[in-house]
Amino acid sequence: MFSDRDSARADVFVGGRWRAGSAGEFDVLDPATGAVVSRVSDGSEADGTAAVDAAAAAFPRWAATAPRERSELLRRTFELMLRDRERLAALISAENGKALADARAEITYAAEFFRWFSEEAVRTAGGFGAGPAGGTRTVVTHKPVGVAALVTPWNFPAAMATRKLAPALAAGCTTVLKPASETPLTTLALTRLLVEAGLPAGVVNVVPTKRSGPLVSAWLADPRVRKISFTGSTEVGRVLLRQAADRVVNASMELGGNAPFVITADADLDLAVEAAMVAKFRGGGQACTAANRFYVHAAVAADFADRFGAAVEKLTVGPAADGHDIGPLISARAVTEVGALVDQAISRGAVVSHQAPVPEAGGFYYPPTVLVDVPADADVVRNEIFGPVAPLVTWTDEETLLRMVNDTEMGLAAYVVAGDLGRALRLAERIDAGMVGINRGLVSDPSAPFGGMKQSGLGREGARAGLEEFLETQYFTVDWRD
Structure with missing residues (x-):
């Protein structure tokens, strides 16, 4: 007790x-x-x-x-x-x-x-x-x-x-x-x-x-x-x-949310990884504002996946009392639901590129995971994950990107990492979300109006x-x- x-x-x-x-x-x-x-x-x-x-x-x-x-x-x-x-x-x-x-x-x-x-x-x-x-x-x-x-x-x-x-x-x-x-x-x-x-x-x-x-x-x-x-x-x-x-x-x-995280071809990838780690893994991904689906320009997709994956593999998972970076999910049911989304993505051709280890016994743990080669219509992309899983989808055309980003009933938060700030702002204006983090992985602030669009x-x-x-x-x- x-x-x-x-x-x-x-x-x-x-x-x-x-x-x-x-x-x-x-x-x-x-x-x-x-x-x-x-x-x-x-x-x-x-x-x-x-x-x-x-x-x-x-x-x-x-x-x-x-x-x-x-x-x-x-x-x-x-x-x-x-x-x-x-x-x-x-x-x-x-x-x-x-x-x-x-x-x-x-x-x-x-x-x-x-x-x-x-x-x-x-x-x-x-x-x-x-x-x-x-x-x-x-x-x-x-x-x-x-x-x-x-x-x-x-x-x-x-x-x-x-x-x-x-x-x-x-x-x-x-x-x-x-x-x-x-x-x-x-x-x-x-x-x-x-x-x-x-x-x-x-x-x-x-x-x-x-x-x-x-x-x-x-x-x-x-x-x-x-x-x-x-x-x-x-x-x-x-x-x-x-x-x-x-x-x-x-x-x-x-x-609910289904936050997209967009990375452009001219993005600072070190900054992108830093922002992605916060947006995805804060609270183990159990946040309505958590980055849910990553859209990475094809020109930098492999490089970003390697850098991001290396950071994910360094995460320590376990009880908070032992000083770990990531704790458990809230329940055994949550672990099952996150696992089902990942399994469906793998059945569609997605690949687990990087994972962090979890305790062998006890607690409701799911390994922090990076998925690559994820189909844009996989369940793990279209549904809110509420767990430490990052599915990566590649893009090349901006209009196609925006259609994918906005093809959801949700519109709470979104993230854009880009080298050209003007382009980032123009992208943000076209995203149907109440809050957009630009070159950072946090959107919440007591002095800012927190809330979403659509459902x-x-x-x-x-x-x-x-x-x-x-x-x-x-x-x-x-x-x-x-």
Whole structure:
């Protein structure tokens, strides 16, 4: 059992108090070993309703709280996260399997959302102007949307929670949050830091559960819930959007990806390898923004594959506690699904050119793998891999390249590495993706609007846009006659 104080007995948090979930308990596993990390209270729909009760009761006072006071709470939480970075990173690694270096980076990134939105909280926007016909003035203002339901995934248990909580709290919303059942411990630890920072009772309520569907459906059916913010698969997102439509609930969706990574003939290949290693293997490839398919110009394809493959073979794979570069996948099922994609590609003519070794026994490991000679229509190219596999497809004609890149229902992230920056920007403009990394392997930044096109989601997180997702626009028309 994990010894961290936050996981010794983790419960449901409602109305400022910790309580046992009414549906029993469930196990949280260490993907590196398959061992039980902790047991967590399992919340029921009744617990979810109690959470909404608390959030609705706290909403009027929190919405009326001065923006500076909300800002200071977020800033204090940012500082507490940095104070506890090592402890929180160890917690992520224990329940998620992520390498410690990646877990530390996630905590730093996650904390920054509290700092960013502490600054945005006091920068309220509005407008004032004369009516075109004369005789009136228009005053534009904003108000918090209301009780917000937040649903987060397992792959970034700290960052996905803070990316939703921080703007919601900055805007004046109260929240009910359901963390992924695979990784609830990190969210519960963050909740304790919010309480330490001075969080008023009922403003944040957390309900871990193994029964995600019934709980979230109950929230969406509750007339007091006015916002749903979900990060997860496109399939689940479609279901939640249908449910949200029944009550016209304000919805933000950050859904699946299938990110292309384009390398041009004039690219700096050392830079391309550096960017590719980050874009593909950060978190073991278990990220919606992970590079999913590599399009390498035929003139440099062999050279890039050799350099990239050599870097991949140097990766060490194993438990985070032992200091490895890459940890396990989240589950045995994930290993099976990634393996099936690779096997199908090989059956179509793809070749494994490079691999890193994995532990012989224990844990949910899949070897970091480079595939060459991959058909452009192989399943490993057309589907989100969510694992440490890099399929390489060659190209020569730019128009054909763009057709391949955009031939997907997804449009979250993309990457372009090119020597000519102007060409890179022109390519980026023609790629159907909400975010494009140019000559770098990262696209996420709290100060930038994170989100996708097509079936990769609705709305944006981060930047000013992230705050606006939790605000309603209201205007007053004022008689202004002499």
